[in-house]
Amino acid sequence: MAGKNIDKSDALNDPDNARAVTSYDVARVAGVSQSAVSRCFKPGASVSKKMRDKVMKAANSLGYEPNAIARSLLTRRSNLVAVIISNLTNLYYPEVLSQLSQQFSDRGIRVLLFALEGEGKTEAALQQIWQYQVDGVIAAVKLTDEQLAEFNRRNKPLVFYNRFYTSLAVNAVCCDQAEGARHLVNDLVAAGHKRFGIIGGPEDSVVAHERMAATMDRLKELGIADITSVSGDYSYECGGAGIEDIRLKRGEIPEAIICVNDLSAIGAIDALRYSHSKKVPEDVSVVGFDGVGPSNWSSYDLTTVRQPVGRMTDAAVTMLMERIENPSLPPEKRVFSGIMIEGTSAKISE
Template sequence: MPARLAWGLTPGDGCTGLNKEADHQKRRQRRTTSYDVARVAGVSQSAVSRVFKAGASASAEMRQRVQAAAKKVGYRPNAIARGLITQRSNMVAVVISRMTNLYYPELLMQLTREFSHHGIRVLLFTLEHESEIDSVLEQMLQYQVDGIVTAAMLNREQLALIDEAGIPVALYNRRSRDGLASAVRCDQEEGERWLVTQLVEAGHRRFAIISGPEDSTVSVERTSSAVQKLAELGIQDVTVVGGDYSYQSGRLGFAAIAKQLGGPPDAVIAANDVMAIGCIDAARQECNLPVPDALSVVGFDGVGPASYAAYNLTTVKQPVERMTQATVAMLLERIRDPQLPPEERIFAGTKVAGGSARLLT
């Protein structure tokens, strides 16, 4: 018989007071538990549990008594203990990397918001280097998260590890591998093709590209589909310089392009908006080149600063809100029914014909 229960059944006497006093000193603070509520309400602990569990059977009178007692003693169910017994933590892990990219904060906020509407909390993990993934993964699994949303690359072994643990994964803007995970992504190929087509039709011929980090699949997709579409339209010699998604790398990217070409190109395609902005600033400030009159620049993402009047970027905006909603919905479905097969959803980007490129229309 649990000691606590015995104590609960013992009528309060002087000794109890002393014990309480000692407890206070030893531990930081005895938390009030469902047993405390039960004692005050004069019912069993199971009854308390039932009242606090939605959809459990309990009479109206029982509910009232328990709730009154709970309020009186300041009871709050312990989510940790609940998680241990129900095998469900009601937490999902969100993995984000590359915070230089303005796009991620928005994503994160939306995800948190959306999950919270479903009673689920977000445990946040950020990556400084790709190499950290393994240790972060380990952490997530130890915390028994119910699901994982990742905007970072996971390799086959990592996905397999998670799958083995029976935790559903949703990849954000990453292609699903081996059908081990669900995925939500923006159709970047189509977006880039649109940008390229518009630029070529408007008469641009000398193209340059500022790519993102080499290990970013997003960048690789964007860059290669731009190169490919250019080739289709008869443009072969495209200068490609590397960036890291940051403003500064956009500036340096433009300088590198100008140097490599011995002068400015007709158009620069940046792998994201922030680099496009850097590129525009460098062109204007350092080479005194008006944008878009002498140089067209396009980006990708549609982040906040893209629409600042000074830039007014021509870009493709990702439908972040719809994408996060889809991510959350898909993950929740698979948490409820782990048998459900993974799914991939692809959203078209919104074409934004801003003022940073000379287009026909």
């Protein structure tokens, strides 16, 4: 303990003494041990209310506060975690970030935010992350094999959020994209739809690819051959553009449109209604994926798969904290089923 070398005998009695107040000063004023003071400032440590009140009163009277950065050099814990996220303005991620932030905060942990413009810009973020000695990382972006190896080499706990690596032993919390996509296809086909349009997501989004692949596979399994797929980028605008692309490709608008996220589905519905004079769902059924706030607005009432964000973020935070405490825990993958929301944007079978 660095503090043990400091001569504490006269510090409090000398009005000209301008050195920083230490935990030993607080302990003396509170009449408790230094380790008790230390525990009171350690997030999550068990301390009685009486002890805490006594210590906090002394700490406040002296203007004491622990230096988190200096402490991290002694304890090798910074109580910082990094959250790497992209597409922050996509309507799904703010909710994820808000929940992660609150749940870490409840555990006395601070979030260092890395909001990337796209999933490709992870390398620069990782260089920063190593420098700040974070205790662990939540990544809602994909990483290369080399980057993963670097996490292992450094023994730095990592939990993926909605990124699943089938063949690698990593920690991951996911919504079951394929299951959700198959469920949506099942419902649309059961309602009698035979002609399909699909609007995809960003090239560099793993989740978008998973949803698209599962949708195509399931349609084919069910004997549907009339499928027109176009690219998109998760935005509202790409929904309208996608409808136009599909119309140009096939000369008409098919009876069912599957969008890989809610925001593009909302854009598709608005374009169908206001640019193509189509009724939703009477003329065209539209489905999305995510269950974002606006999917539930009366203008859309979207048929979609809601990701259980609360449970997923709780699982990610818990898994990361367990591995910060005990880095030798084996990797774990937790896959949550999405919740099927049957709105009125798609015809369903009676």
